[in-house]
Amino acid sequence: MTAVNPPAAPNVLIAEGDPWVRDMLAQMVLSVRCDAQVKVCANGNEALEGLSAKPDLIIAARELPGLDGLELLRKVRSRARTPALPFLLISSRSDVASVREALPLAPTAYLTKPLNLDSLRHRLEEQLLKAGESISCETPALRAGITLARFIEEHRAIADGGPLFADVQQAIKRALNPQGLDLRVLEEEVRSDPQITAVLIAAANSAALHREGAVQTLMQALNKLGTTQSMNLILGLALKRSARLSDPLLARHAEHYWNLSLRTAEYGRALAQMLELDLERCYCAGLLHCLGDLALLRCLQEWLLAGGELDENQVDLSLSQSGAAYGSALRTRWRLPLELRELIAAIYQLGGGVYSREDLVMNLAGQMSRLTPEQGLDEVAASKTARLLKVGRAELERLRRE
Template structure:
């Protein structure tokens, strides 16, 4: 291939079966040059078919590709004898000397082993992709004439996969360093209050662990499957997206409200989970992830601004009202979050009539507790289906609220009015519980809304 053969817009072919490694590679490439066309393939056959019609400026392929492996792909490209040779980065799970020696005669540009060193790979990409043009990191293409915000958000709904991040990733990774590199336990502690990072790592872990047959539903479980280094690589990729840091005060104000709401819901869910002997971490994650759709909308509004669009507070609120549910549903479906986790996220706001698990009821009650205003009383919540079926009294809810927020419920200051007892709803006897007997975990400081229709579930087992 001669310089004349180079396409006007550089093309990079990424061939990798793991969707989250593909995502990381795409983020790295676009972070180096935003004008590049990235073609994504999940197996070697797709890559071959694409190259029959296109000449890439760079190929990044996994050695362990299905159908046609990456080594065969490299061998096929080298038999074309193009000059200069097409740059080819081969990535692999194998780092033994025999595997490396097998590749050397084919002259790959680089042979990288997983988990990837993203900093080192970024430097290689810069040397390969910035020779012909100045870097344009973070560039956002200008809006096309006549494109309205409504049309923009409609188009982005099925592809949007980024959102503003609550934590500072660089600081979190630095604080997660142990003697032997990234410490998984420290990493979980640093990341656990960020909704978007939590969802992304859970989705990535389920993609990586499909053969295990048991879905991952917590941040700790995700990091255990991915390992500290790969988790850190994914999080670093998320932090490089254009919408990761909000630049508009009105968008940041909305994001802060969402982060605060999700954190309150997650903390209520954790305490209720401990009280009712449920999966505490799964309840916490479900509460935290209620804001996925809202945050994804804010991320797209950030892109709209960067492309030259205009926003007002009213426009932002209207966009959240109209698009959050659809964005959240599309994102959870595309990321294939486990159904059980999606049911709990949905329960934060609503559930269908029927029979419910204790987790569903606890999540619904946690959401209602989190939405209470400072001057609102819990007495209205004790009459809800969730509180009744869980057999929680006004006193239980008052103590739960004070334990988490320090707020003394206004109903404690009002005169007591006796009410006629209501007939009990038939339900499996679960025993009385009292929050005075609960030793709750310390509430993490930190500060996040909801979608999906609720799903009918089964009777009230303990787990």
């Protein structure tokens, strides 16, 4: 049932060092209480300052930069309050000694990483909902006078990326077996999804996990993140609003960019295999090169949900004017490896100076993917890129047939 007179929106304080886990925790809270006021903190000192806002629930990692989560809990418990402030302590330490150290401070729950999302959801429902209660939320309306161009500009710095194309639940189900989650099967299930690939690569390169060398492929990311963390991040993506495009016009445009991404990825991998280069890195670069256009389409979905209007011309104009900027902003904000970003840039054009054979491969893959069925291969075969790679018309025809 939906509450007729819903209680006041709860204030939830989240303290977590890893930005991707932090975002996932916020999405979990909002999936339980869409009206929650969520404040996120990257370290314990920020969280300590956040106590002045009198949160109704705290979710904190034990392993926080600065003031750690256990000390934060100690300071919270030193402040008299009845009933005690709910505090979910999350830790990568599950040994008996670590758990016993926290028990005297009476955390509401001690949850271990990698998180069990079902258990976390259950704990959140206990703290944020009454029995049988659910909360519905209206999408905030557009503010008076805002234009579509202004809306797009304001959302560029906070864009969540593109929509999902993979069936997340089905992918996880197929990858699960009695021994656990099979990462190889999971990679096969989601490898064609640009959003999942980008987020997992970004998460694997975050400061909390980055150790040796940049992660530049989906399989590398899955191996670094591990089974549960990978599964949690993928499932967390499906919780976000506009994770799938409901508007037919936007969905049609998204299908076009997705197919273009897949063609570029496949051509990149085939050319890399032919020339004995890194297949998977070239595939990922091709798959991610339209992520900005897809992210913009998701932003346009938000415009519609907030009460805006769109027609075909407005969508086309928005994509031509802002798609590239959205892609650049996302790749920088998510800190995708520079080498991968350079490969993506090469799809559009080769820069001046020296470029690698992989740059040439991706540029040629981009040219091939944009050919219509009616167009011949003469211009591509005669291009500087094909000549430098020594790839002739015969090889290009074979690639096109495959």
